[in-house]
Structure formats: C-alpha cells, structure tokens
Amino acid sequence: MKTMLSLDEASEIMSGICQATGTESVELMEALDRVLAEDVRAAEDIPPFDRSPFDGYALRAADLASASAEQPATLRVTEEIPAGNTPARTVNPGQAAKIMTGSPIPPGADCVVKFEEVSAEGAHVIVSAPFPSGRNIIPAGEDMGKGAMAAQKGTVINPAMIGLLASLGIQDVPVYLRPKVAILSTGNEIVPTGAAVLPPGKIRDSSAFALAGALRTNGAAPLFLGIARDEAEVIGEAIEDGLRDADMVITTGGVSVGDYDMVKEAVRQIGADALFWRIRIKPGAAILAALKHGKLILCLSGNPGAAMISFQLLAAPFIRRIAGHARWQNREIDVTLKEGFKKPSLCKRLVRGHLVIEDGRAVMSVTENQGNGVLSSFIGADLLGAIPEGSGPVPPGTRIKAYMTGG
Amino acid sequence: MKTMLSLDEASEIMSGICQATGTESVELMEALDRVLAEDVRAAEDIPPFDRSPFDGYALRAADLASASAEQPATLRVTEEIPAGNTPARTVNPGQAAKIMTGSPIPPGADCVVKFEEVSAEGAHVIVSAPFPSGRNIIPAGEDMGKGAMAAQKGTVINPAMIGLLASLGIQDVPVYLRPKVAILSTGNEIVPTGAAVLPPGKIRDSSAFALAGALRTNGAAPLFLGIARDEAEVIGEAIEDGLRDADMVITTGGVSVGDYDMVKEAVRQIGADALFWRIRIKPGAAILAALKHGKLILCLSGNPGAAMISFQLLAAPFIRRIAGHARWQNREIDVTLKEGFKKPSLCKRLVRGHLVIEDGRAVMSVTENQGNGVLSSFIGADLLGAIPEGSGPVPPGTRIKAYMTGG
Numbered sequence: 001m002k003t004m005l006s007l008d009e010a011s012e013i014m015s016g017i018c019q020a021t022g023t024e025s026v027e028l029m030e031a032l033d034r035v036l037a038e039d040v041r042a043a044e045d046i047p048p049f050d051r052s053p054f055d056g057y058a059l060r061a062a063d064l065a066s067a068s069a070e071q072p073a074t075l076r077v078t079e080e081i082p083a084g085n086t087p088a089r090t091v092n093p094g095q096a097a098k099i100m101t102g103s104p105i106p107p108g109a110d111c112v113v114k115f116e117e118v119s120a121e122g123a124h125v126i127v128s129a130p131f132p133s134g135r136n137i138i139p140a141g142e143d144m145g146k147g148a149m150a151a152q153k154g155t156v157i158n159p160a161m162i163g164l165l166a167s168l169g170i171q172d173v174p175v176y177l178r179p180k181v182a183i184l185s186t187g188n189e190i191v192p193t194g195a196a197v198l199p200p201g202k203i204r205d206s207s208a209f210a211l212a213g214a215l216r217t218n219g220a221a222p223l224f225l226g227i228a229r230d231e232a233e234v235i236g237e238a239i240e241d242g243l244r245d246a247d248m249v250i251t252t253g254g255v256s257v258g259d260y261d262m263v264k265e266a267v268r269q270i271g272a273d274a275l276f277w278r279i280r281i282k283p284g285a286a287i288l289a290a291l292k293h294g295k296l297i298l299c300l301s302g303n304p305g306a307a308m309i310s311f312q313l314l315a316a317p318f319i320r321r322i323a324g325h326a327r328w329q330n331r332e333i334d335v336t337l338k339e340g341f342k343k344p345s346l347c348k349r350l351v352r353g354h355l356v357i358e359d360g361r362a363v364m365s366v367t368e369n370q371g372n373g374v375l376s377s378f379i380g381a382d383l384l385g386a387i388p389e390g391s392g393p394v395p396p397g398t399r400i401k402a403y404m405t406g407g
Numbered sequence: 408m409k410t411m412l413s414l415d416e417a418s419e420i421m422s423g424i425c426q427a428t429g430t431e432s433v434e435l436m437e438a439l440d441r442v443l444a445e446d447v448r449a450a451e452d453i454p455p456f457d458r459s460p461f462d463g464y465a466l467r468a469a470d471l472a473s474a475s476a477e478q479p480a481t482l483r484v485t486e487e488i489p490a491g492n493t494p495a496r497t498v499n500p501g502q503a504a505k506i507m508t509g510s511p512i513p514p515g516a517d518c519v520v521k522f523e524e525v526s527a528e529g530a531h532v533i534v535s536a537p538f539p540s541g542r543n544i545i546p547a548g549e550d551m552g553k554g555a556m557a558a559q560k561g562t563v564i565n566p567a568m569i570g571l572l573a574s575l576g577i578q579d580v581p582v583y584l585r586p587k588v589a590i591l592s593t594g595n596e597i598v599p600t601g602a603a604v605l606p607p608g609k610i611r612d613s614s615a616f617a618l619a620g621a622l623r624t625n626g627a628a629p630l631f632l633g634i635a636r637d638e639a640e641v642i643g644e645a646i647e648d649g650l651r652d653a654d655m656v657i658t659t660g661g662v663s664v665g666d667y668d669m670v671k672e673a674v675r676q677i678g679a680d681a682l683f684w685r686i687r688i689k690p691g692a693a694i695l696a697a698l699k700h701g702k703l704i705l706c707l708s709g710n711p712g713a714a715m716i717s718f719q720l721l722a723a724p725f726i727r728r729i730a731g732h733a734r735w736q737n738r739e740i741d742v743t744l745k746e747g748f749k750k751p752s753l754c755k756r757l758v759r760g761h762l763v764i765e766d767g768r769a770v771m772s773v774t775e776n777q778g779n780g781v782l783s784s785f786i787g788a789d790l791l792g793a794i795p796e797g798s799g800p801v802p803p804g805t806r807i808k809a810y811m812t813g814g
Contacts, residue, residue, distance in 0.1 A: 028600070032620045047610050047780060055665035082637070082667055084595030086608040100667050102596050102709060104608050115665075143711075143781045151786065159624055160785030163617025163711055166600040167610070167782070188491030189509050193435070193573040201493040201511050203454050203574070210570025213439045217566055230489070258462035258522075260489055260507050302509060304550075304570055333764035357740035357769045360806060373454060374550045375574070378567030379558065399767060 001274040006389075007313060007348060010279045014289065014314060017296055019247060019322045021179055025172045028165060031157045034175035035219060035324040040151040045141035046167050050105040053138050057118060057125050058087075058109035059096040061133035072128040077120075081106065096125050105137055112136035143167070154326025156219075176324035181215050182242030183208045184225040186235055186263060187253040187302055192227065207252040207304045210375055211311060217406070218316045219323045230254055235266035243295050247322065250315060253302030256286045263299045264288055272297055280389060282347040283372040284310040303372040309350050312384060312405040330403040335364035340396040341387060349387040352377045355404070364402055382406055408681040413796075414720060414755060417686045421696065421721060424703055426654060426729045428586050432579045435572060438564045441582035442626060442731040447558040452548035453574050457512040460545050464525060464532050465516035466503040468540035479535040484527075488513065503532050512544055519543035550574070561733025563626075583731035588622050589649030590615045591632040593642055593670060594660040594709055599634065614659040614711045617782055618718060624813070625723045626730045637661055642673035650702050654729065657722060660709030663693045670706045671695055679704055687796060689754040690779040691717040710779040716757050719791060719812040737810040742771035747803040748794060756794040759784045762811070771809055789813055 002009070023037040052058065059075055067073040075096040081087050087106030091097055097106045105112070110133045119126045143164070144150055150168060151161050157173070165173060191202045193209065205227055212222035225242050228235045235254070242249035254263040255277075267274060272292035278285055283306035288299040298315055300307040313330070320328035333355075341351055353366040364385050367377035385402040387394055394400070409416070430444040459465065466482055474480040482503040488494050494513030498504055504513045512519070517540045526533045550571070551557055557575060558568050564580070572580060598609045600616065612634055619629035632649050635642045642661070649656035661670040662684075674681060679699035685692055690713035695706040705722055707714040720737070727735035740762075748758055760773040771792050774784035792809040794801055801807070 028616060029619060032623055044605070048605055049608065053779070055663075055667075082595060084597070084608055084637075101663060101665050102594065102610075138778070138780065142778050143776070143783055150783070155786065158786060159617050159620025160715060160782045160788070162620040163613040163715075163782045164786070166616035167613035167711070169600060169603060169605070169611055171601055187509065188489060190491070193576055194578055196576060198451070198455055198576070201456065201491055203509075204576055206570040206574035209435060209573035210566050212436060213566025213569040216439055230491075256462075256508060258508055260462075304574070308567060308570075334767040335764070336767060357742070360741040360743060360769050362764045362767050362769055369550070371545070371549050372460070373545065375567045375570045376550055376557070379562065379565060379571070381567070 002276040003278050005276055005279050007279055007281050010276055010289070010314060011317070013275050014318050015321070017291065017318070019294065019296070021247070021322050021324060022177045023174055024177055025174055028162060028171055028173055031173035031175055032159065032162055033219070034157050036151055036153055036155050036157055037174040037176045037324060039149060039153045040165065040168070040170065042144045042146055042148050042150045042168060045146045046143040047140060049140050051138050052099045052101060052103055052105060052112045053136055054112060054114045055100050056112045056114040056136065057096040058091060058099045058105050058112050060091060060093060060109060061111040061131055061135070063093060064127050064130045067127050067130050069128045072126045075125050075127065077123050077125055110134060110137070152326065154324055156325065178219055178221040179248060179319055179322050180223055180246040181220045181319065182223040182225050182246035182249045183211050184235070184238050184242060184249060184251040185227045185253060186230060186251055187227070188230050190227045190253070206375060207302070207307050210304060210308055211250060211252070214308070214311055214316065215319065218319050220319045230260045230262050232262040232265040232269055235262055236270040239266060239297060240270055243292055248296045248298065248319070251297070251299040252307050255288050255299040255301060267297060267299065280347045281313070282345070282349050284313065284350065285347065287314070301372070305374040305377070306372045308375065308378055309384065313350070313403065316405070330405060332401055332403055333362060334399060335362045335383065335385065335402045337366065337385065337394060337396055337398045337400060338363050339366045340398070341366065341394045344393060345387045345389065345391045348389045351385045351387065352381045353385055354380055354382050409683040410685050412683055412686050414686055414688050417683055417696070417721060418724070420682050421725050422728070424698065424725070426701065426703070428654065428729050428731060429584045430581055431584055432581055435569060435578055435580055438580035438582055439566065439569055440626070441564050443558055443560055443562050443564055444581040444583045444731060446556060446560045447572065447575070447577065449551045449553055449555050449557045449575060452553045453550040454547060456547050458545050459506045459508060459510055459512060459519045460543055461519060461521045462507050463519045463521040463543065464503040465498060465506045465512050465519050467498060467500060467516060468518040468538055468542070470500060471534050471537045474534050474537050476535045479533045482532050482534065484530050484532055517541060517544070559733065561731055563732065585626055585628040586655060586726055586729050587630055587653040588627045588726065589630040589632050589653035589656045590618050591642070591645050591649060591656060591658040592634045592660060593637060593658055594634070595637050597634045597660070613782060614709070614714045617711055617715055618657060618659070621715070621718055621723065622726065625726050626732070627726045637667045637669050639669045639672040639676055642669055643677040646673060646704060647677055650699055650704070655703045655705065655726070658704070658706040659714050662695050662706040662708060674704060674706065687754045688720070689752070689756050691720065691757065692754065694721070708779070712781040712784070713779045715782065715785055716791065720757070720810065723812070737812060739808055739810055740769055741806060742769045742790065742792065742809045744773065744792065744801060744803055744805045744807060745770050746773045747805065748773065748801045751800060752794045752796065752798045755796045758792045758794065759788045760792055761787055761789050
C-alpha cells in the first residue's frame, strides 16, 4: 500500500478504478440536473420549416428587381397565413401572401417584406424598393439541422437542454443512475445531530450531513449508515453493510495513526485491498482508499473541514466520473490571491475561498477561518487554492493554481 | 405605460415590485439549495470544548520550562482520555493525562505534547524539551463561537451549511417557500411536446420546458398552464387562472406588434396595470410586464432563445428576490471576448457564452449559434455578454461587461 503520496498520485490511482453505473429513463422535467446517458440526435429540423420572423408579405424577390418610388411593384395578395397555418397556395410571379411571425414561408416565395415597408391597397400590396432574395426567411433547422447532435452523452441536463429535447418531442430521457454512496461516521465522541443537549466530551455528527449534501450536489444519492464506535469489528461490519447497498462507502474519523484509529484495521479485517493511505496535503492528509468487490471505500478525516477538502479533491471527481459526467474533473484555474496566507506550507496547502472577477482578472478571496475542523469557511466558497509544497508565507497578489469546486 | 426602455430601466421598475414569500420549516437534509429564512446564531461553541488535535499527553507547560535532554521532566500519567470521554481529574503540577485526538483537554493542562515527542515509561512520561503554553490545543468555538452568526438569512443553503447546522443540533430549518410561477404558452402554431408527428406549420412547445427548468434552477416551482390560442379572451382567462394559483405568471409568444399578437390585449382586458412594453435589447426586445393583485405578469417572446435571455436578465433576478435571496442580482463582470461578433448592434446585444479563466484573465467564449429561436447555444453557457447599444462589429479581444447567469 502506498503512503504519503501526492494529491496527483492519489487522483491517478482513483481514476484507474472502473465502476459502471446503470441507466434509467426519466420524464423530461425530472431530467433536470441529471446526466444524459445517450447521445441525442435531431430526428428532424428544429424548427421544422422555413418561417418568417416578422409580420409582412412573402413574395418573390425577382418581382421587385426594378421597383422604385416612381415605378413600384404591385402584387396581388392571394392568401393570409397566420402562425400555425399552412400556406394553401404557391406564390406565383406577381403574387404575394400576407404572413405572420412564425408562419411557414409559402412555396414560390423567397423573401419577406415587413408591413411597415409596404403599402396595402385592397387585395394588393405595393412595394417601392427592391429587396434581396432570402431576406427575412429563417431557414428550417435554425436551431438544429436534422441528424445534428442535439445533446451529448455525459452532459448535465440544463434548462435549455430540457427545452431542446421538448422541441424534438422527447418525453422520456435516458440518464445515468445516481450512484448510491453510504456514509459512516466513526468515533466514540460523535453523537447524532438530534441530541438537544450535548453530553460532556461529545460533539454532534456534522460531517455526515455536510458530505450528504456534497454528494447530492455532485449527483449522488447519500445513504446514512449511522455512527460506529471506535472498534474495528463494528466499523468493518458497518462498511460491509454499506458495500451491500451502495456503490461506494465513505467513512469519517479514525483514519490517523492513534491507538483509537480503527478504520485502517477495520478495512484490513474485512479483506479490502488498500490502495493508499495518507497524502501530502493539508488539511486532508488523513485519508485511506481501499477496494472491495470492485467498490471504493474512502475513509476521510474526522475533522469536518479536512474531510470536506478531501471529498472535494478526490471523492467528488470520482463520483462524477462513475455518474457518467463527461467533464468529471475539477477545473483548475490560475488565480491571484487577494489575501495572503501567513503560515508556511510544508505540504501542499489547500485554502478555501471564492472566485471574484476584478477588472477582468481572476482573483481568489480567501475565507477567514481555515482550521481543520471548520465548516463555516466553506459557506459561499467555490474554490480551493493550492499553495505549493515547501512554500513560505504567501503574500497578497501571489499567483496560484486553484480548483473550481463549485461550492 | 413606458415603452422601448433600457434594460436598466426595466430592471429598476421590476425591483420596485414588492412581493413577500412565506416561509416553512423543512428537515435539515431537505434544506439543501433552499434559501434560509432566519439568521441562525450558534447557541453554543462549535466545537463545544477545548480539544486535542493529536494523540499525546496533556500537561502543564510550566512543568517543562527547564526540561532538556540532560534533565528531562518526568510526569506521572494520571488517566487516559479517549475521544468521547470526559477527563475525570485535574492535571496538577508534575502530572499528565494521556489524551486522544478530539478529546477534551483536562482542567489544569495547557499544552499537548505528541506521543512521538516523548517517551513513556510505565505510569510516567518523560519530556526532554520545553513546549509553550497553548500548544496543540484547539480552543472551543474554533468553527464558531457561542452567539456568533452561523448562517445568514437569505443565504442559499450549501453542503457546508448543512453540516454547520447539524453541528448546532438543528434538525428543522426555516426556509422561504418556493415562489410558484405559472407558465402559459401562446400561439396557434404551438402543439404539446408529446406530439410524435408534427402537423405541418406547427412547432412543439419548447419554451415552457426550458423556462420550467430555469424556474427550478432559480428556486421557483413551475406550474404549467398549457397552450392558449391567439385569442385575447382565451389568453386572459388562462392568465387569471395562473394568478389564482401562482405568485407570478410568465407567458411566451404574442407580445410583439402583429395582428395576432394578442397578449397585450389580453392583459388589458383582464385589467392588469401594464408596467412596460418592449426594451432596447436584442434578442429579447419583445417583453411586456404588468401587475394584477400585486402579482407580476411577465410576457416573453415566442422565440425560445429570446425568451430565455429575457428570463435570465429580468425574471430570474425578480424570482430570486421574492424567493428571499440576499444576493438576487445577476453578477456583472468584465470579460475579454475570445471570439468577435460580426454584426453591428443597434440595441444592446446579449450574446451567449461561457466563462473561461485563461492565464488568470476572465475570457468569454461565445457560443456559435446566437439566433433568436435557438436554445442549443445555452447548453453549457453561463454568461450573457453585453455588447453596448450602437456598437459596430466587435473584434476578438474586446473587453465587455457580462452577466453571470449561472447556466
């Protein structure tokens, strides 16, 4: 088992784990924020016919070639086409059809002239200037040509895609199943959040809730396994329960080096293959990854802040990958630190903050309280800035890499 | 009624509409992505006691003041405090307590020395160097002191806040109700999306679905009113139905200047007060805002792309405001256009695209197909760039303002 690896090495190992998630079909409106499981091609043009963007007259541009104020062209109006109606006639030379916004262009016509550009006289329309062929005609397939890729497999379905799928007449959408992820909290000091009065020496289980939220945000379905005491057998049994029902198990606590850190022993006892233990980041160094029945067991720190950072850097991309996202990795960007960071960084240090665009530049504003146990500094945070291993204090204005974690 | 106003004037008018949304209490896990309706203050310190970040010995720094390799301090270990247990004894001069990560610091102790920094001999621990008072003691209230503002009213509840609320023992969270928004599609050319074969001259109702998705994304609950024919009475009745059940009505289509544009007439007939009609933007100029019984009726273009732009610029901020968001406005940032835009812009032109951070700069990549009817170019788009009124063609590298629409 590898130990004390870099974040990149740990990511590399995790990206080698193959877990396939199934698919299901959901109703169009329920597909919002899900991940599309198949490419969707347009079975027809969207919109399906050439149409007029204005109210006016559909006519033949050739009829207007020599039209002028002195010698206007006079065309006979043969029909009126409100939107939703089909043209009944072909527009022949010397003819025009009154047409409404969104109506199909009648055969023969190759140009639409707006009401305000012409004058109507009884059954005739008088045009005093030439107009080019093709003017004011929105071609069929403006949004999407027949056979074109409407939506790609692995894309998160946003409101516009819902609309596009609706315009194609699609009512049921193939999406990937949400990966089920079981969460186990460990530690004799942990009591359920429901405890109104906190017994002395105890703390409430906050990590499980923060992680459950983060799982949902990343498209997974959380499953609470409860709280296990610091006993290897108890923890091992709970992990096995989780593996039965879920695609992955996440634990918090007991993964460091102390006498009561029983998670590593529990993982060994249930016969899981350990992949790595501890990585060179701060916070979040205490982490163990193991595999059983092809399913990942990821054991995070008992410190809520540290657990959240490990989750965002390693668990979230993994979950998005098995959930079918085409773009599953955290985006990395260059940012300028607005506030400095005073402590030196022996390990790669992850600082919480948020992206601000100032005068066209990407600036990272660092949140105040960066402690291992601290959750409050993740509220409103959408970036994890990475101060390189071996850095001294970092002054304001320093350029660093940051991971976009999406909050 | 004002007409042909600027986007800012239209926003200004809408921001004057007061609509209050009620509140409800939801279970902690269901509060994710909802808007907090009350300030939450910490009723106790989080964490609630001073604790040790490592396994080691809790002792009195004064006992080590003159400790050295030659003259180490020898302290008697009086108890062991596993995490979750409460210290039974005070650490008196010459004493130490074995302590585990997360355990409460016993009274009397003011310093924790790690296992690896000392040697243990039977019931004694031998320390060969001085350590300062306060070392390795995480104070109570590290995350949040008693009485501190844990979470502010108007904040969208993210995973970390769920965790923070859990650590405070909060199980039910006061959140704002989702505003109910009714959607009415108008137009004789519109058929329900379920139509497998499209009759000639017809198109499927895509806007209603795109808008319903966008409503959900902005925290509102959509309500479909169906499709109304281009008749003022039919449209008016449907709008009145919507006003009965919802906090706001959005319509699409029929809001331009043509013979069949019946929405304005419908709004007049039901006795609503028109606030403005048509704004100087492209796409999205065709828009009508009216008020009845203090509720907003917002009538958007029948072109799905144009409707989406008006929605993002005017409807989304309005909805976030009545939904209680403290930060309800679209964020405006400076971006550099990666691709230029060839057409001149008589009106303020909104272009769809997405934010890319390139070499620390905010760059906007413009999506290809910007047509009024086009939804596909909103897929993956999170910005609306604003090319100022009266601009000629805009070359790549131009600096413009852009609204962050969040996709």
